[in-house]
Structures are given as structure tokens and as C-alpha cells.
Amino acid sequence: DGPEIPQTDPPTVPVFKVYPKKSFPVGEIQEHWGDFNTFRMTSEEKRHLDRLDETMIYDLREAAAIHKTVRQWARPFIKPGVPLIDIATKIEQKVLELLPKDGLNKGMAFPCGVSLNHVAAHYTSNPGDKWVLGEHDIAKIDFGVHVNGHIIDSAFSVHFDSELDPLSEAAREATNTGVKHCGADAYISDIGEAIQEVMESYEVTLNGKTHSVRSVRNLSGHSVQKYLIHAGKSVPLVRGGERIRMEEGEVFAIETFGTTGKGFVREDLDTSHYMRPFDSGHVNVRMGKARGLLKVITENFGTLAFARRWLDDLGESRYLLALKHLVDCGAVEPYPPLCDVRGSFVSQFEHTVYLRPSHKEVLSRGDDY
Numbered sequence: 345d346g347p348e349i350p351q352t353d354p355p356t357v358p359v360f361k362v363y364p365k366k367s368f369p370v371g372e373i374q375e376h377w378g379d380f381n382t383f384r385m386t387s388e389e390k391r392h393l394d395r396l397d398e399t400m401i402y403d404l405r406e407a408a409a410i411h412k413t414v415r416q417w418a419r420p421f422i423k424p425g426v427p428l429i430d431i432a433t434k435i436e437q438k439v440l441e442l443l444p445k446d447g448l449n450k451g452m453a454f455p456c457g458v459s460l461n462h463v464a465a466h467y468t469s470n471p472g473d474k475w476v477l478g479e480h481d482i483a484k485i486d487f488g489v490h491v492n493g494h495i496i497d498s499a500f501s502v503h504f505d506s507e508l509d510p511l512s513e514a515a516r517e518a519t520n521t522g523v524k525h526c527g528a529d530a531y532i533s534d535i536g537e538a539i540q541e542v543m544e545s546y547e548v549t550l551n552g553k554t555h556s557v558r559s560v561r562n563l564s565g566h567s568v569q570k571y572l573i574h575a576g577k578s579v580p581l582v583r584g585g586e587r588i589r590m591e592e593g594e595v596f597a598i599e600t601f602g603t604t605g606k607g608f609v610r611e612d613l614d615t616s617h618y619m620r621p622f623d624s625g626h627v628n629v630r631m632g633k634a635r636g637l638l639k640v641i642t643e644n645f646g647t648l649a650f651a652r653r654w655l656d657d658l659g660e661s662r663y664l665l666a667l668k669h670l671v672d673c674g675a676v677e678p679y680p681p682l683c684d685v686r687g688s689f690v691s692q693f694e695h696t697v698y699l700r701p702s703h704k705e706v707l708s709r710g711d712d713y
């Protein structure tokens with residue numbers, strides 16, 4: 345590591361050169377939820393355990409520093425009249441510049457989603473998408489950054505009509521409540537209940553009609569592991585979840601979605617997000633072009649999610665039939681946009697939280713959200 349290099353405006357210096365010897369900013373430290381956890385804040389043994397996983401915490405903080413730098417830089421051009429494809433590609437390109445991109449060691453963990461209005465998640469422009477952000481829209485900007493497979497998954501909502509303020513505020517506060525209720529040994533069902541209570545305490549009036557904000561009941565936060573964006577535990581947004589506990593050492597993406605619609609999302613519109621199953625092992629694909637495409641996907645994305653347009657960036661063309669074949673034979677999983685009813689509006693905020701032995705660290709906390 346040479347001497348630290350000050351970040352430029354606009355940011356162009358890879359973040360590991362700005363912070364020498366892994367002195368990346370520390371995320372927001374919170375105590376674990378529950379008075380059954382007070383022993384953690386004091387015990388020497390727990391602080392000792394904190395120090396054991398140095399590489400992971402530094403990788404997460406580096407990825408978080410990049411997420412925060414990029415979303416601050418991007419905010420001025422997330423405005424009405426800007427094509428959605430430009431928002432997604434500019435954010436992705438800036439992430440790759442600040443890492444910098446290094447094969448499967450440093451990169452995007454999944455595509456930059458730009459989901460509008462009743463579309464809650466998993467929408468990003470496919471090649472040729474001409475859609476433009478509108479002044480009455482609410483956009484969910486959701487992107488992932490990883491360093492050595494350690495993923496920061498964080499998202500925020502952008503809107504322009506002040507009528508939508510309570511809808512955005514509801515998700516922001518519900519997510520912060522979820523984050524606050526995280527802790528080693530905390531029940532994920534208790535978190536869901538706390539989230540729903542805050543979310544549904546908000547109401548929003550649109551075109552003279554007042555709605556109580558609802559939690560989307562079939563979306564959830566999720567545990568995260570190395571190179572695996574959803575690691576098996578889901579954190580519900582409503583009461584009545586399973587009595588499953590969070591555990592020390594786990595990383596969670598805590599995300600909440602508020603809606604003026606049904607509070608239930610279905611898959612709709614064209615798929616743009618894809619990901620190989622983590623446990624897929626070797627799949628023998630008969631169709632030649634599909635076999636070649638699977639090789640490109642495995643080499644460039646591994647078990648991380650990718651966008652259809654990223655295949656074009658790699659020089660692939662006329663790949664849709666081969667991609668469909670890979671989906672049909674289970675070699676690649678599609679993640680279509682998740683939509684509430686048309687005409688409804690959905691908001692989202694998301695943070696990545698690390699349950700360290702002595703404290704929890706809200707890695708993606710910035711001074712924006």
C-alpha cells in the first residue's frame with residue numbers, strides 16, 4: 345500500500361487506494377437486540393472473536409465504502425427524463441471503476457435494479473429498453489457490490505412527488521426497525537412483526553384517496569454468504585413467521601417494501617436477472633450454443649447474479665434461445681420482476697448487517713439512509 349490518495353470529485357480513485365492498510369470506514373455499530381445479549385458488549389472473549397474474521401470484515405467495509413460513494417455520486421442524475429438503462433449502467437460502471445473490477449474477486453454482486461412504481465424488485469433494463477424515469481414515479485435503486493465474494497446488498501427509493509413522501513418514509517423506518525431488532529439469537533418472526541407494525545403505522549394520500557401502507561407479505565430480507573446472495577434464512581415483513589433464530593457471525597440483508605397495492609407480488613414482465621443455482625454442480629447441456637453460453641456465465645459470474653445485458657457486454661449475441669434452454673434445463677435460474685398490482689406504488693430500503701460476536705455492524709449505513 346502506498347500513501348493514501350484523496351478521492352476526486354467525481355470519484356475516480358479505487359477505494360482501496362483512498363484507505364490504506366484496510367482502514368475502511370466502520371459501519372454503524374449497534375448492540376445486539378435483546379437484554380439476553382448484554383453479555384456480548386462486555387465479554388473479552390467476544391471481542392477476541394471479533395478479531396478472528398479480519399478478512400471478511402475488511403472486504404465488507406471496502407464493498408460498503410464503494411456502495412456509499414457510488415449511490416451519493418449517482419443521486420444527481422436519478423431524475424425525471426433520464427432513461428432507466430442509463431441509470432443502471434452508469435451505477436454499474438462506477439462500481440467497477442472504484443473497485444476496480446477484478447474477475448470473480450471484485451465486482452457487481454448482482455445487477456443494478458431500477459424498479460418503478462408497482463414493480464417492487466428485480467427490474468433492470470434489457471438491451472434496447474427505451475423507458476424513461478417519470479416525475480410521478482418511485483424508483484427502487486438496488487445494487488450489490490462484492491469483494492472476494494463478501495456482498496453488500498443495499499437499496500433506496502427515489503421519488504419526486506411529495507405526495508409519496510410517507511410511502512418512502514414508511515419503508516425507510518420499517519427497515520431501520522428491522523435493523524434495530526436484529527441480533528444473535530433474535531427470532532426472525534419477531535423482526536417481521538416489528539417491521540409490519542411500523543410499516544402499517546403510515547398512511548399515504550394519492551389523488552385524494554388515503555391508503556394505509558402495507559408490508560409486501562411475500563418478499564423478505566435474507567441471510568447472505570460468500571458468493572451467495574440468498575443463503576437460506578428469510579426475514580419476513582409481516583407477523584407470523586417461523587421461530588427461526590439469527591446466529592452470531594451471520595450476515596443479513598434487511599429489506600422492507602411498503603405498498604399502496606395488494607401487499608403481494610407476482611412475477612411479471614421480461615426477465616433481466618439470472619443466477620446459477622449455488623448447488624448446481626455440473627449440468628450436462630446438449631445444445632452446443634447453450635453449452636458455450638453456460639461456460640461464459642460460469643467463468644464471468646460464477647454463482648453471482650447477472651443481467652441479460654451483461655452478456656452483450658461480453659460480446660455474446662443471438663443468445664436468447666440458448667439462455668432459454670439453460671433456464672429450461674435448470675442450469676440457470678430466472679429472477680423475473682416482482683410486481684404488485686398495476687397502478688400501485690411500492691417503496692423499498694435495504695441495509696446489510698453483520699452480526700459480530702460483540703456488536704452488530706450496519707455496514708451499508710451512510711449519511712443518506
Ligand SMILES: O=S(=O)(c1cccs1)N(Cc1ccc(F)cc1)Cc1ncn[nH]1
Binds near residue numbers: 497574
Ligand atoms: O428476492 S430474492 O431472490 C430472495 C430470495 C430469498 C429471500 S429474498 N433476492 C435475492 C436476489 C436474487 C437474484 C438477484 F439477481 C438479486 C438478488 C433478494 C434481493 N433482490 C435484490 N436485493 N435483494
Ligand SMILES: [Mn+2]
Binds near residue numbers: 385
Ligand atoms: Mn458497546
Ligand SMILES: [Mn+2]
Binds near residue numbers: 599694
Ligand atoms: Mn437488494
Ligand SMILES: [Mn+2]
Binds near residue numbers: 497565566597599694
Ligand atoms: Mn436483498
